[in-house]
Amino acid sequence: MIITKAKPIEEILPFLEGKERIFIVGCNVCAAKMKTGGEPEVLALLDSLTSAGYNVVGWALPTAACSVRSYDSLAEKNEKINDADCVLVMGCGSGTSVIASLLDIPVTGTNDTLSLGGQIGSASVVHLCTLCGDCNIGDYSGICPNACCPKSQINGPCGGSKNGKCEVSKTSECVWYLIEKKMDSLQSLPILTKIKPPKDHSV
Template sequence: MIITKAKPIDEILPFLDGKERIFIIGCNVCAAKMKTGGEPEVLALSDYLTGAGYHVIGWALPTAACSVRSFDSLAEKNNKIKEADCILVMGCGSGTSVIGSLIDVPVTGTNNTLSLGGQIGSASIDHLCTLCGDCNIGDYSGICPNACCPKSQINGPCGGSKNGKCEVSKTSECVWYLIEKKMDTLHTLPILTKIKPPKDHSL
């Protein structure tokens, strides 16, 4: 799941200068779960902009903004999109890019894309994966230190962790404490004695 955070409205409004007809596109997967682009958020933004004097001509909520077949598939759901002077995409950067590649009008996103995360029950968890292209999460029993460690340490904790807490965020548990705790339970700690080479960032 892509973790997003809504931009402050003051960052969005300058994009609308000189635009007469605004169309809003949400995302009914990740952004909906993050409450940054589902139907309630799309309607709230539409109501806010309308109340502020902007002309919102319509909105659409594709299943996933990052996986839209074509412009026609969007227009099928709301023909008003053909009249838009600009599009606001309430999804992640990928969704905004997909919509931007389909539509020949200015497009911008209303969210900041933070990381690749997940959801357990009703809790959203961020920074689970950095999309590094060089995955070795199996060496750490399913916990990625590259994503979860603020310093991206892949060979054990830094010298600043103390009592299981992170040096950078002292209220957070050190991811290496969590990795070692889990691997101790699984009797796989010896795996950590092998030094890992630096990540291949070209991937």
């Protein structure tokens, strides 16, 4: 799940300067779960813009803004998108990029894209993956230290962790404490004795 945070309206309004007809595109997957682009958020933005005197010609909520297939059905069912002179996408950077690649009018996103995370029960977990292109999460029993450690330590904890707590965020558990605890329960601690080379950032 892509983790996003809604931009304040003050950051969106400059993009609308000189634009007369606005169309809003939400995202009914990640952004909906994050409450940054589902139907309630789309309607709230529509109300805010209308109250501010902007002409919102329409809105749509495709399954996923990042899917070209979703856009095809979006355009077929929402002809008013062709009447717009700008589009606001309430999704992640990927969704905004896909919509922008298919339109000849200005497109911008209303969210900041933070990371790749997930949802465990009712809780959103923000940092689960950094999309590094050099994945070795299996070496750590499914917990990525590159994403979950503020220092991206891949060969064990730093010298600042204490009593299982992170030095950077003292209220958070050190990811290496969690890794060692899980690998101990799986009887796979010896794997951690192998030194990992630095991440290959060229990929």
